Amino acid sequence: MTTDLFDNVPDIHPSQEAMAEGAALLRGFVGPLESNLIAALRDIVVEAPFRHMVTPGDHRMSVAMTNCGSAGWITDRSGYRYGANDPETGKPWPAMPPLLRDLAGRAADRAGFAGFSPDVCLINRYVPGARMSLHQDRDEQDFGAPIVSVSLGLPAIFLFGGLKRSDKPRRYRLEHGDIAVRGGPARLNFHGVAPLADGEHPLTGRQRINLTFRKV
Ligand code: SIN
Ligand code: FE2
Numbered sequence: 001m002t003t004d005l006f007d008n009v010p011d012i013h014p015s016q017e018a019m020a021e022g023a024a025l026l027r028g029f030v031g032p033l034e035s036n037l038i039a040a041l042r043d044i045v046v047e048a049p050f051r052h053m054v055t056p057g058d059h060r061m062s063v064a065m066t067n068c069g070s071a072g073w074i075t076d077r078s079g080y081r082y083g084a085n086d087p088e089t090g091k092p093w094p095a096m097p098p099l100l101r102d103l104a105g106r107a108a109d110r111a112g113f114a115g116f117s118p119d120v121c122l123i124n125r126y127v128p129g130a131r132m133s134l135h136q137d138r139d140e141q142d143f144g145a146p147i148v149s150v151s152l153g154l155p156a157i158f159l160f161g162g163l164k165r166s167d168k169p170r171r172y173r174l175e176h177g178d179i180a181v182r183g184g185p186a187r188l189n190f191h192g193v194a195p196l197a198d199g200e201h202p203l204t205g206r207q208r209i210n211l212t213f214r215k216v
Pocket of ligand 1: 124132149158191192193210212
């Protein structure tokens with residue numbers, strides 16, 4: 001008989017949508033963890049504040065970013081990469097709280113990727129009008145691991161394309177508490193976020209926070 005640590009937890013997130021083979025949308029998966037999650041993020045941004053990074057093409061990103069974990073994703077004029085230290089403070093990125101790592105692991109497991117243990121969490125902050133253009137996540141060494149993406153705060157339209165930049169993206173409305181898992185044959189699919197619509201969320205105010213968990 002197999003035993004599952006979560007066998008006794010009532011299933012509060014029954015809704016799972018397939019976005020593509022290897023990509024699943026777990027509606028409301030964050031559930032009652034929302035407040036603890038936001039409190040943990042508040043502590044992280046005290047140590048490593050949000051900042052607007054610059055792309056190699058000298059474009060200032062409208063999304064503000066920070067990281068936690070054993071490395072963090074950075075971009076500047078010299079390119080995209082992962083680095084162990086926050087370039088703004090010179091200190092290591094804040095550690096990833098176990099609460100975050102566990103949530104990402106459980107979401108990956110639910111989507112069919114057992115044993116996911118991320119080492120990096122990129123934290124994105126969108127204010128109304130901020131957007132992310134279509135891109136692939138390919139700065140990681142291990143494309144075998146999925147990317148787990150947690151949405152908090154204001155809703156956003158997630159653009160989910162295919163393996164070619166020219167593949168027409170499908171649009172998904174990501175709400176507070178939703179988790180998208182992108183792995184397997186969808187690991188390198190192009191994706192982005194449409195300009196954030198204005199609004200006010202009871203927990204985050206006028207912003208959307210997105211967490212992407214990665215195995216670098
Ligand atoms: C990303 O591609 O890193 C961000 C995705 C999102 O904000 O939903
Ligand atoms: Fe991405």
